[in-house]
Amino acid sequence: MKKRAIVWFRRDLRLADNPALCAALDGDFDTVVPVFIEAPDELGDEAPGGAQRVWQHFSLAALAADLEALGSRLIIRRGPSADALDRLIEESGATAVYWNRLYDPHTIERDKRVKAHLDDQSIETASFPAHLLYEPWTVSTRQNAPYKVFTPFWKAVRDRPVATPLAAPSELPAVWDRIGSESLDALGLLPDIRWDEGIREAWTPGEAGAHDRLDHFVDDVLGRYATDRDRPAVLGTSYLSPHLHWGEIGPRQVVHRVEEWLAEHGRDGDRADANTFLSEIGWREFAHHVLYHFPETPERPLDTRFESFPWSGDDEGLARWQRGTTGIPMVDAGMRELWATGYMHNRLRMTVASFLTKNLRVAWQHGERWFWDTLVDADLANNTLGWQWAAGCGADAAPFFRIFNPARQGERFDPDGHYVRRWVPELANLDAKHIHAPWAAPGKALADAGVVLGDTYPEPIVDLKASRREALAAFDQVKK
Template identity: 50%
Template sequence: MKPALLWLRNDLRLHDNPALAAALAGGGPVLPVYILDEQMGAASRWWLHHSLTRLQADFAQRGAALVLRRGDPARIIPELAAQTGATAVHAARSFEPALRDSDRAVDAALRPHNIGFHRHLSTSLFAPERIQTKTGGAYGVYTPFANACFSAGVPETLCPTPAHIPGLPGISGDTLAGWSLLPKKPDWAAGLRASWTPGEAGAHARLDEFLAKPVREYATARDIPALPGTSRLSPHVHFGEISPRFVWHRAAALGDAPGVKTFLKELLWREFSINLLWQHRDLRTRPIRAEFAGFPWAENAPALRAWQRGQTGIPIVDAGMRELWQTGWMHNRVRMICASYLVKHLLLPWQLGEAWFWDTLCEADEAANAASWQWVAGCGADAAPYFRIFNPVLQGQKFDPTGAYVRRYVPELARLPDRDIQSPWEAPPQILLGAGVKLGSSYPYPIVSLAEGRARALGAYAALRGK
């Protein structure tokens, strides 16, 4: 039996991995290989190191060695195929533009040698071309897209975890340490280590914990950042440590339990984002709504830096930005608040926020990150209107009414009463004094007044419409 290459990307798992199952079905030995994606942000690189560490151990336990390489896949994959005598290469389908280009280059390099390049649906629930409108077009609005997905149904067949994987010994590769994915000086990853367990086992444990109880309260609890009301599966799903198809069916098996349908819809927002990236290769940089290309954004490097550091003077915003920096993740409700504040109150381009999230999110997903930023900025598909501007104080009062979330990440405000913690600049001097808060010293004044920021944003939008 001829060997097969298994080219792993965002499918770093053994369970329900169609590419792995297909490689094993050939009957010969399998060489798993991972080629480093040099475009990852810092937090994603940290996650990748630990995910690959565990995946290497999982392969070794079953008889195969995961080979690590760095460089151009269009050179590396054909070289490995020639070295091993492989007649087939199996990989997950990719939807990111750079990986799609890489797939085409690899396919072109393999074809003259009669080596088959087989791509399998592994990182999403549906192939983008499957979910189409009645006229055969792509969806640009989420709700009908989600309805079409529910109607189409997710296949229930899952690939079991193989007990044995016949490997190919003697193939050299890089070492993880040689890739220097982990931070050194300063080591900023302590909060990430305390918050996450990357790898397939950690992904399944996280799903089990979520489905045991939190999913039943998901419809409401997911909006309360102080509660463990979200799944926190996004990094695991992004790196493919757990199959989205498996997640879907585990949740759907709970039937009509409260929160389940809402959770499934969130999985479909990820699918919708993939669909948008499939249609718009430049989703990270160019607005879907072309008129927003001429939006009169401001330039304000100090304001951007204050936002990035969680020093805007708006407690719920600062709490979110600090959570992101400390843990590599931010609660979804707070993401919307922080993003709205950047693009509306500060009038800074959404691309700057997208780039910061790309570097600091463990799950920095090209499709979901860009689509979500465009949604907040009002320039994406099915986006919230630009003139809908979150008031971060009211959002904080509604979704963090006791200030528990703010107190966790902005401890300098922890002694303020509930009624003042979301807007300390409005607190009486004696309250600030008693809480040990000195505005402008221990905690900043707002870098822009909310009324002024709102008025400026609406003025900019009016100018755009005037064009």
């Protein structure tokens, strides 16, 4: 009797180092049917935002092309997932469903329901680790508790061996023509009003694009990562985060590629750069560890004192922050980069988050939701950890009194003003000495640059020093 398996793709849109796909191909199956099920309602608030949906469209298109090149094809269905799998099992005669695990709260609950449903029908199910180096339940303190601080977490796992990535298949069994599929366009992932041109120009979604990005990073950037990663005007980071989020490349592949490069080229300095980069992979692991053990944190602060924090409810300030018209150049540059490309440099993420939560005293959840809808790499674990870190209320959070001064951030990390000039062209002719704090520039310097505060560029929405004092006073209320 012929046996057939379904491989359920989710955020593992790759062929190499895909344990579920490899297990199905290694099993006693005559046919393997790849399926992607669009079921955003099952994910609640975790359903992909607008920028993610644009990425998802092109990533699915790339996966479909890769499958076809090996003799297979991607079946696309709409949810609910259990119903879609039921129909596909009936059409294909499949006796097994395999998938790779994810760790977001709604996904975990959905997968439990689907597994129980399939088990009731005597359909074999198997799930596999592919999204992380270390699954959240495999790491704990000596007291058998989850970690809340990054450094001891990373110390506990950084020397663990990382499994060798699995090779991509060289061919795949054909999928019968009688098994129908939705068209990718029918999912409606792309916007009706074309605001996504900047995302299309800046990125190449898909497994090939992910490996091209990794190769460029390792060959041309990694050796200066520790010094260049904080400079937003320089291509000094990996830009792998959206590829990792959608599983177009896995963390095992990234770690092994870095280690291979070090074995061939490494020096003491290179080792320091590599370790700094690998610690960023560690932060991704830590974010998922925290989210798994504290699934309420996308909505509630881990530090419960902040549930009574006196947020300002400044709707106008939030709107101007979103539009990049705060009158604070580094903040505006970061928010405009985000809107144009679906991405923001991490130094700017920290800067704009500190400004929103501390200088404007707008609740961090509003910033988190804006990032969720506008970032191509919006990841629930990373997003939650980052925003609670900035607001001072999460795991390993920056102390609340650590309030980034965006003008000083610009002077330190964009000393020539190149980043601000690119994204805030109104200030392009202002000299570097004044570009990060135009409100403090002499009138002649502004006039020579064609800058009229309140006209060609906004006056600052808040006084940085005064708003800092007000934020600290508000925190004193929480501490008491």
